Amino acid sequence: MPYDAACFGGDRLAEIAALHEVDVSPELAAIGREGPLSAARVGHGRTLRLAGQLDFQSAPAVMKVLDAHFDGERRLDLADVSYVDVSGMRALRGRADRSLTIAGASHPVRELVALLAWDTDPAVAVVDPP
Numbered sequence: 001m002p003y004d005a006a007c008f009g010g011d012r013l014a015e016i017a018a019l020h021e022v023d024v025s026p027e028l029a030a031i032g033r034e035g036p037l038s039a040a041r042v043g044h045g046r047t048l049r050l051a052g053q054l055d056f057q058s059a060p061a062v063m064k065v066l067d068a069h070f071d072g073e074r075r076l077d078l079a080d081v082s083y084v085d086v087s088g089m090r091a092l093r094g095r096a097d098r099s100l101t102i103a104g105a106s107h108p109v110r111e112l113v114a115l116l117a118w119d120t121d122p123a124v125a126v127v128d129p130p
Contacts, residue, residue, distance in 0.1 A: 039062075050062070050076065054083070055088050056087040066094060074092065074100045075101045077104040079129065089118075104129040113126055
């Protein structure tokens with residue numbers, strides 16, 4: 001569930017993050033500044049969970065954060081992405097030689113994965129969350 005950082009103080013956000021076992025790292029704040037999209041690290045920081053609308057407006061911030069802070073395989077939880085466009089999906093992919101695992105995908109994400117033929121790309125895996 002996304003939380004508007006403007007509505008909560010730092011201490012309150014820390015409490016919320018601890019209750020939900022997520023990491024709302026400062027480097028992820030850039031994602032929430034552009035449009036209705038929020039981000040948190042889950043699974044001991046190995047997975048980036050996005051919630052909201054991943055579109056052309058938020059894509060540059062997402063790409064910048066991923067390139068700066070997520071080396072190697074990208075593991076994303078997109079179950080709470082309510083809208084996604086092609087620019088948003090491309091921001092997630094990064095370099096073509098990097099593998100991408102989407103662990104949890106909303107219906108709009110699954111539709112766009114199929115449309116882009118990522119479901120036939122061996123470097124992209126869409127799996128159900130554990």
